[in-house]
Amino acid sequence: MTTPDRQLHDELIKKYRWAGRIRLVSFLLLFAFLIMMKFIGGYSYLNPALLAVVFVEAILNQPYAFIIDKVDLRRFQYFQMCTDVIAISWVLYYMGGLEAPVISLAYYAVILWAGVVAGFAAALFAVLACVFSLSAIVLSEHFGLLPRVTFTNYAMPTAQVVTILAGNVAFLFAFGYFSVRSSTIIRDLQQKRQEESLRYTHRLSAAGYLMNRTAHDIQGCLAGIRGSVQILLGMRPKSEEEKKYLVSIEDFEKRGAELIHRLATFSEKPKNEFAPADVQTVIEDALALTYPLARYSKMSIDKAFGQDIPLVIADRAQLQEVFVAVILHALDSVAEKPKGGELSIHTKRSDNTQSVDIIFSDTGIGIKPAEVKQVGFTAAHDIVASHHGTIKVEGREGGGTTFIITLPSCASPKAQVSS
Amino acid sequence: MMYKILVVDDEARIVDIMEKFLKINGFDVMKAIGGEAAIRLLSGDAQFDLMLLDMKMPNVNGIDVVRKKEELGKNFPVLLLTGSIDAEKHLDVLRESGFTFDDILYKPIDLPALLGMVRKKLNIK
Numbered sequence: 001m002t003t004p005d006r007q008l009h010d011e012l013i014k015k016y017r018w019a020g021r022i023r024l025v026s027f028l029l030l031f032a033f034l035i036m037m038k039f040i041g042g043y044s045y046l047n048p049a050l051l052a053v054v055f056v057e058a059i060l061n062q063p064y065a066f067i068i069d070k071v072d073l074r075r076f077q078y079f080q081m082c083t084d085v086i087a088i089s090w091v092l093y094y095m096g097g098l099e100a101p102v103i104s105l106a107y108y109a110v111i112l113w114a115g116v117v118a119g120f121a122a123a124l125f126a127v128l129a130c131v132f133s134l135s136a137i138v139l140s141e142h143f144g145l146l147p148r149v150t151f152t153n154y155a156m157p158t159a160q161v162v163t164i165l166a167g168n169v170a171f172l173f174a175f176g177y178f179s180v181r182s183s184t185i186i187r188d189l190q191q192k193r194q195e196e197s198l199r200y201t202h203r204l205s206a207a208g209y210l211m212n213r214t215a216h217d218i219q220g221c222l223a224g225i226r227g228s229v230q231i232l233l234g235m236r237p238k239s240e241e242e243k244k245y246l247v248s249i250e251d252f253e254k255r256g257a258e259l260i261h262r263l264a265t266f267s268e269k270p271k272n273e274f275a276p277a278d279v280q281t282v283i284e285d286a287l288a289l290t291y292p293l294a295r296y297s298k299m300s301i302d303k304a305f306g307q308d309i310p311l312v313i314a315d316r317a318q319l320q321e322v323f324v325a326v327i328l329h330a331l332d333s334v335a336e337k338p339k340g341g342e343l344s345i346h347t348k349r350s351d352n353t354q355s356v357d358i359i360f361s362d363t364g365i366g367i368k369p370a371e372v373k374q375v376g377f378t379a380a381h382d383i384v385a386s387h388h389g390t391i392k393v394e395g396r397e398g399g400g401t402t403f404i405i406t407l408p409s410c411a412s413p414k415a416q417v418s419s
Numbered sequence: 420m421m422y423k424i425l426v427v428d429d430e431a432r433i434v435d436i437m438e439k440f441l442k443i444n445g446f447d448v449m450k451a452i453g454g455e456a457a458i459r460l461l462s463g464d465a466q467f468d469l470m471l472l473d474m475k476m477p478n479v480n481g482i483d484v485v486r487k488k489e490e491l492g493k494n495f496p497v498l499l500l501t502g503s504i505d506a507e508k509h510l511d512v513l514r515e516s517g518f519t520f521d522d523i524l525y526k527p528i529d530l531p532a533l534l535g536m537v538r539k540k541l542n543i544k
Binding site: 245248251252295296298 | 432436475476477478480
């Protein structure tokens with residue numbers, strides 16, 4: 001499953017969990033209501049069949065992990081809808097059909113849920129199922145096909161039953177339309193948000209490509225400058241001052257070339273070349289790449305590299321990308337603080353030398369849960385995962401962020417697999 | 420009359436180059452390497468006719484220097500030196516201080532263009 005699919009799946013499961021909780025609570029309330037009715041007198045609805053339905057719906061029909069992991073979510077949803085409609089109809093029947101109109105509100109919950117979570121087809125299915133069950137129960141009760149459960153001796157004329165039923169059916173359809181409509185609006189908004197983030201990703205990758213190609217040209221220009229200046233220096237400048245400016249040109253050119261080289265390397269397509277790498281040098285490279293930003297920021301950097309850190313098996317370029325993303329986040333986050341702040345980077349090895357911990361901790365404004373899902377971090381997550389490592393984010397809103405990246409060392413069996 | 424120009428940049432060699440160039444063209448030059456040094460000079464007794472100011476400097480940046488200068492009630496004109504991307508970011512702040520596009524020079528700076536703008540600012544024909 002790709003990352004966006006995974007996210008969608010996770011979100012859906014989260015919705016199911018919530019629905020499960022709501023289901024449990026509402027059926028418990030219903031149960032309490034039934035007990036209460038029994039004890040305060042009036043009509044008693046407490047019978048084994050009804051209780052069995054309540055139990056099945058509240059306890060058994062939950063989105064348990066072992067079910068969701070095995071079956072398709074869509075199928076599970078249709079199954080849930082069917083059992084819901086059957087249960088509601090059962091309860092409705094036992095509570096006197098049209099004499100207990102409140103309970104039919106539960107039908108609306110099923111339709112809303114179907115429309116919002118699964119869309120048009122599911123909503124239509126839910127509406128039809130509800131209409132069918134409601135009509136079947138009310139009509140068969142009215143015409144004596146089912147034993148009548150009634151608490152008054154009043155028998156409604158057929159015309160009245162049909163009118164009320166038709167009104168209910170119309171409402172169910174209208175509600176189905178409403179739920180599908182609202183779900184489309186929600187979906188459009190979500191899609192727009194996703195498209196925007198995708199467009200940004202495309203732009204970034206186009207920018208990376210351009211940067212890589214342009215860097216090559218700039219390096220050409222710089223080579224011309226370097227060559228010319230070295231010829232002039234070789235021709236023995238007339239004065240010390242002349243020499244000073246020529247050396248100055250050479251130095252500036254070298255610095256420019258170094259920066260361009262770093263940018264060009266960074267913007268190259270990942271090659272997936274895994275090799276033993278020293279984490280410390282990769283961090284230093286990432287720091288050098290972000291130096292032009294860090295230099296003008298109000299963020300100080302504190303490095304504490306542990307002793308005897310084992311090598312890790314890594315694609316250096318990709319690992320550098322992860323560190324750059326984390327450093328950029330720290331820069332942004334610290335910039336929001338008027339007095340600036342600090343980024344401390346330290347590395348340590350785990351006790352059994354099986355893995356290396358790289359800890360980036362900043363004193364910026366912290367991280368919001370939504371930010372963790374942003375482009376840079378999703379990529380970072382994927383990269384670390386492809387290195388068989390983990391990345392843990394500890395955000396304290398307003399109080400800085402800590403990223404703990406753990407990578408298996410060369411000594412670890414996990415690393416041997418990827419090498 | 421010899422005009423006195425304050426040149427501010429965090430890069431010592433850039434300041435040297437501008438100093439050399441301006442001196443060749445008959446200006447008196449004071450150098451400040453970094454924003455802190457500029458503020459120290461501005462707070463002193465020295466009088467200037469113009470300031471060439473780099474926007475992007477560590478710790479105390481160009482905007483901080485402009486603010487301090489206004490606070491001190493120093494009234495001479497300023498030419499800002501900046502990378503094009505940063506200028507856009509700071510344009511609103513600069514407008515508040517009464518700067519216009521005519522006061523901004525984009526890096527890498529073309530020295531003859533710099534000379535033209537310096538002369539214009541100082542009303543030298």
